[in-house]
Amino acid sequence: MSSEAIAREVARRRTFAIISHPDAGKSTMTEALALHARVIGEAGAIHGKAGRKSTVSDWMEMEKARGISVSSTALQFTYGDAVINLVDTPGHADFSEDTYRVLTAVDAAVMLIDAAKGLEPQTLKLFQVCRHRGIPVITVINKWDRPGRTPLELIDEISERIGLLPTPLYFPVGIAGDFRGLLDRRTGDYVRFTRTAGGATIAPEELMTADAAAARENGEWTAAVEESDLLSEMGQDHDEELFLAGETSPMIFASAMLNFGVRQLLDALVELAPPPAARDSVDDATRDVTDPFSAVVFKVQAGMDSSHRDRLAFMRIVSGEFERGMVVTHAQTGKPFATKYAQAVFGRDRSTVDTAYPGDVVGLVNAMTLAPGDTLYTDDEVRYPPIPSFAPEHFAVLRAVSAGKYKQFRKGMDQLASEGVVQVLRNDLRGDASPVLAAVGPMQFEVVTARMKTEFGVDTAVDFLGFTLARRTDAASADELNRQRGVEVFTRSDGVLLALVSDKWRLQYIQKEHPELTLEPLVAAAD
DSSP, rough: OHHHHHHHHHEEEEEEEEEEEEEESSHHHHHHHHHHHTSOOOOOSSTSSSSSSTTTTTOSHHHHHOOOOSEEEEEEEEEEEEEEEEEEEOSSSGHHHHHHHHSSOOOOEEEETTTTSSOHHHHHHHHHHHHTOOOOEEEEETTTSSSSOOOHHHHHHHHHHOOOOOESSSEEEEEEEEOEEHHHHTTTEEEEEOGGGGGOOOOOEEEEEEHHHHHHHHHHHHHHHHHHHHHHHHSSOOOHHHTTTSSEEEEEOOTTTTSHHHHHHHHHHHSSOOOOOEEOOOTEEEOTTTOOEEEEEEEEEEOOOOOOOEEEEEEEEESSSTTTTOEEEEETTTEEEEOSEEEEETTTEEEESSSOTTTEEEEEEOTTOOOOTTTEEESOOOOOOOOOOOOOOEEEEEEEESGGHHHHHHHHHHHHHHHHHEEEEOOOTTOOOOOEEEESTTTHHHHHHHHHHHHHOOOEEEOOOOOOOOOOOHHHHHHHHHTTTTTEEEEEETTTTTEESHHHHHHHHHHHOOSSSOOOOOOOOOO
């Protein structure tokens, strides 16, 4: 395909992630967007509840049982002439490392905020990652159908706490808990919503003039118009240049559960979010979207299909045209990699993909040699920056309950380590039968034990260790560190030496008494 044709395809792409604090409605919004794009006919109301459906993006049994997302999944669908690549992210803070990997693969983010709770710790942390990576953010105030705070209060909080100026595209008519519709601030018209049974289908919309809205809604419309005018006087109208620069955030009020405001969000993403752009490599060269094929692996996941037991590597295409079956080069090993089994992913369902373009997310089946952060390319060599690991804060020994399951245990640990589910640490003292798992949050250990049982048939036990800190070290320091009380040195799966330390006071003592030893902080993703 010519460069001009590739550029046209790139212009159609919108690749984004939904980020938020747990329980703000990410998975419900993901499904609502798919519903409005008419790629599913009916939405599950509340996933994880008895007798209800789980959302299309939640496939792990643990997710369905608890009603939370603990892994990232990708959905691709068309909306009008646009091709949407939507990457749903984990809904629990313990899996923020997985969310960070996703944010290396998208061009924009939708920040979902609970109307009653406002900005929450996980939202703040993820926003800082977006700011660090220069990802423009569209803000959605979700759950406006429930009692909550006032619009201006939420707008002020965002502006004051994170320095991002909200510029609402639509303003709610009706207070939180009495969601009637939206004032389109750019046209002055009124979009009135009608509820459907359980919010399972697209909510009907009625477009009304300002005069008709005033006659129907009386004081609620007047209040919305007055507050909207106040925002305009304060300079809080959308400016595309400031949005792309990360200084402002278009805002929409919505209810994912009722499918109110969802079409408006889709339209805003297509109109305002940036298409894929050139990316810098590790040697500061720039790979333009029309250059020969290249891609970054940002997620490796196994166990999505229990009947096949396969392993899927999600790659974000950075440049060029991808054709199924093409042989590419794996930058980390220099070896050829065949792409015969390439699939588009829609939650747990898959379909073969023959061609794809920059911005698309493609799954490569049984990609056993690929790991998060790896680069694939054709023609001129390129390698994109690796994905940093979060500094782990929780440590535990994992062991098989039955010694007869050692072979399956070892296979499972190797697979989960390569996926990045947890960091796996080993040393000669503990041996391969008792690896140490290092995690950002303790729920990661639950995922490991659940997947070891369901995918490898191994019952495992977790024994927590008394370490709270991890520091990068080197071979010259390892022997002395191992002699220190409250310290143990391990080798991570990627070959990095890590010293685990009991607490910050022990670390301070060792650094004071042995300044010659290497004890470097692990760089957090948002630093």
